[in-house]
Amino acid sequence: MRFTGVTSTGRRWLLVDAATLETRPDRYRLGHGWKVVARKEFADHLLSARFYVLILILGVAAAGAVFAASGGIRAVAPSAVGVPALFLKLFTVTAEPVPFPLVVFIGFLAPLLGIMFGFDAISGERSQGTLPRLLAQPIHRDEVILGKFVAGLAVVGLMLVALTVFVSGIGIFRLGLIPTPAEIGRLVVWLIVAVIYVGFWQALATLASVTVPRAATSALIAIGIWLVLSLFGGFIFQAAANLLAPADDQTAALRTEMVLSRISPLTLFSESSTLLLDPTERTVDLVTFDQINRAIVSDLTLWQSLLVVWPQIVGMVALTAVLFAVAYVLFMRQEIRA
Amino acid sequence: MANPTVVASRLTKQYGEATVVNALDLRLHAGEVFGLLGPNGAGKTTTILMLLGLVEPTSGTVEVLGLDPARNPLEVKGRVGYLPDAVGFYDSLTGRENLRFTARLNQLSRDEAEERIAELLEEVGLPEAADRPTGTYSRGMLQRLGIADALVKRPRVLILDEPTTSIDPEGVAEMLALIRSLAEDRGVTVLLSSHLLHQVQAVCDRVAIFVEGTVVAQGAPHELASKNRGPEQVEVQTKADQERLRAALAGKPFVEAIQASRVPNVYLVRVTRGSTNQLISALVQAGLELSGVRRSSDDLDEVYRRYFHREEVAVG
Numbered sequence: 001m002r003f004t005g006v007t008s009t010g011r012r013w014l015l016v017d018a019a020t021l022e023t024r025p026d027r028y029r030l031g032h033g034w035k036v037v038a039r040k041e042f043a044d045h046l047l048s049a050r051f052y053v054l055i056l057i058l059g060v061a062a063a064g065a066v067f068a069a070s071g072g073i074r075a076v077a078p079s080a081v082g083v084p085a086l087f088l089k090l091f092t093v094t095a096e097p098v099p100f101p102l103v104v105f106i107g108f109l110a111p112l113l114g115i116m117f118g119f120d121a122i123s124g125e126r127s128q129g130t131l132p133r134l135l136a137q138p139i140h141r142d143e144v145i146l147g148k149f150v151a152g153l154a155v156v157g158l159m160l161v162a163l164t165v166f167v168s169g170i171g172i173f174r175l176g177l178i179p180t181p182a183e184i185g186r187l188v189v190w191l192i193v194a195v196i197y198v199g200f201w202q203a204l205a206t207l208a209s210v211t212v213p214r215a216a217t218s219a220l221i222a223i224g225i226w227l228v229l230s231l232f233g234g235f236i237f238q239a240a241a242n243l244l245a246p247a248d249d250q251t252a253a254l255r256t257e258m259v260l261s262r263i264s265p266l267t268l269f270s271e272s273s274t275l276l277l278d279p280t281e282r283t284v285d286l287v288t289f290d291q292i293n294r295a296i297v298s299d300l301t302l303w304q305s306l307l308v309v310w311p312q313i314v315g316m317v318a319l320t321a322v323l324f325a326v327a328y329v330l331f332m333r334q335e336i337r338a
Numbered sequence: 339m340a341n342p343t344v345v346a347s348r349l350t351k352q353y354g355e356a357t358v359v360n361a362l363d364l365r366l367h368a369g370e371v372f373g374l375l376g377p378n379g380a381g382k383t384t385t386i387l388m389l390l391g392l393v394e395p396t397s398g399t400v401e402v403l404g405l406d407p408a409r410n411p412l413e414v415k416g417r418v419g420y421l422p423d424a425v426g427f428y429d430s431l432t433g434r435e436n437l438r439f440t441a442r443l444n445q446l447s448r449d450e451a452e453e454r455i456a457e458l459l460e461e462v463g464l465p466e467a468a469d470r471p472t473g474t475y476s477r478g479m480l481q482r483l484g485i486a487d488a489l490v491k492r493p494r495v496l497i498l499d500e501p502t503t504s505i506d507p508e509g510v511a512e513m514l515a516l517i518r519s520l521a522e523d524r525g526v527t528v529l530l531s532s533h534l535l536h537q538v539q540a541v542c543d544r545v546a547i548f549v550e551g552t553v554v555a556q557g558a559p560h561e562l563a564s565k566n567r568g569p570e571q572v573e574v575q576t577k578a579d580q581e582r583l584r585a586a587l588a589g590k591p592f593v594e595a596i597q598a599s600r601v602p603n604v605y606l607v608r609v610t611r612g613s614t615n616q617l618i619s620a621l622v623q624a625g626l627e628l629s630g631v632r633r634s635s636d637d638l639d640e641v642y643r644r645y646f647h648r649e650e651v652a653v654g
Contacts, residue, residue, distance in 0.1 A: 129426020
């Protein structure tokens with residue numbers, strides 16, 4: 001291999017350049033670079049091994065959950081007449097031997113999705129030695145991080161939509177139930193909330209990838225935070241509530257615990273899911289038996305459900321935005337050379 | 339001379355207490371190849387990153403093609419090609435795909451990009467490897483692809499950080515020829531950094547010798563060499579033995595030392611600067627049968643070695 005025809009080609013370039021030098025954009029179109037980055041990342045993700053592993057895990061889990069749920073619904077079919085939003089029960093109920101309904105399962109796996117598509121966002125560029133080359137191109141630094149974030153979220157969105165359609169398809173086939181427009185509306189809103197929730201974890205993983213030079217370390221940090229919150233979160237919030245609330249008032253302690261636990265995006269997402277996928281759920285707060293007994297039984301519309309969990313959704317968006325902003329600021333100030 | 343394309347004045351970078359680049363002044367012109375020479379850790383890469391606007395100077399100013407890289411980063415980066423030290427590519431993409439990504443970031447149209455990429459891959463000698471993932475490339479091939487990558491945007495200024503490391507000697511010669519042709523035929527300003535003097539002095543119009551963040555000498559290679567007032571070392575090859583050689587040169591004021599080399603019949607003679615001619619005529623007059631006379635160390639090499647070892651050297 002050699003540099004062939006150096007001089008002659010050099011002269012050819014000279015001719016080409018005289019004609020094309022002026023076509024170079026004098027001002028680079030803003031908002032172009034992040035799309036280029038996002039497109040490349042999106043294509044990379046779709047071809048990556050991790051994508052297929054996740055599709056496989058989610059597919060198997062979803063199939064198991066939906067068969068269990070539909071089996072459970074069929075078993076009680078005679079008494080299920082008149083149950084509101086029966087179709088959505090595919091997502092929210094389970095039966096032996098599957099331990100979780102699909103919604104819980106997705107709530108559990110969503111952090112993994114976000115972490116998988118974010119943990120090597122910047123550290124990967126560093127370890128491959130592509131970061132200096134990338135940043136020497138005419139794009140702003142923030143476009144790199146934004147493009148990667150959008151691409152990861154797009155892939156996750158694609159997966160979740162495919163999964164929901166897959167589950168709905170099996171449900172229609174097994175139960176013969178056609179979802180009503182209201183149910184479809186609830187599913188769509190829930191999907192959007194699920195993507196926001198994944199976005200939180202992706203922002204967290206991106207932040208880790210900015211601060212830690214090694215991709216493996218960054219993945220471990222993000223997974224560690226996820227495990228602590230999901231395994232010990234309840235315990236931590238309970239202990240904190242007991243410290244804060246008056247010792248003799250159990251209701252106060254419980255209320256404090258609920259409020260505190262809403263710091264955690266896990267709580268925010270599970271509350272949002274419950275409300276959005278079940279029109280008979282009316283509140284995420286503590287209710288007394290008295291209140292339940294006196295309530296007039298009626299279903300909430302999608303808008304009413306959305307109104308109840310709006311703070312939760314805004315909370316998730318805010319947490320995501322804060323993490324992303326921190327990652328962004330740190331990346332902007334960072335040295336190119338590690 | 340025309341307006342300079344790259345100007346740095348009093349450029350300084352400090353990390354805490356350490357001054358990595360100290361009051362650097364540079365003026366580069368179109369069509370010029372400029373070499374930044376210095377040992378590893380001399381501040382070459384930091385200087386380059388400051389010229390690109392990727393590192394903020396502590397003080398001093400940079401102007402590239404009349405623009406401040408800190409204020410107009412996109413305009414500067416769109417016109418400056420950069421080959422980083424230890425360049426990396428996306429392993430899972432092919433060489434062609436990697437270049438395509440760069441072309442898109444530079445907002446080249448699709449047709450123009452494809453044509454340009456094919457041309458460049460041919461030029462750097464990677465046409466067969468173009469559609470293999472870069473994960474399978476050798477270090478030298480990555481370096482070649484890096485050159486192509488830097489040229490995709492048709493830069494007016496080309497900055498190459500250690501371009502010749504990990505390329506085989508033949509490849510180095512080809513790359514240097516390519517650099518010369520870019521400068522001469524296309525009027526590209528080339529700034530290259532290296533710690534390998536020999537590879538670089540042939541191709542550079544001017545060099546700056548850079549030690550611990552400070553430029554200790556700057557100018558055309560031959561000018562720098564002529565400023566060296568130290569002795570010259572000459573290799574004399576003759577059938578005559580050392581006795582006769584010593585006898586022939588006895589009493590000559592310009593001879594400083596005579597010693598045998600490791601090669602039989604070759605002697606090393608140190609003479610005062612500029613007196614090689616006198617040495618030759620003295621040997622001929624003495625009737626020694628000479629089979630060869632050669633300066634054993636290059637002039638610039640001497641300068642470079644002395645700076646690198648931070649010896650006191652007489653430079654005017």
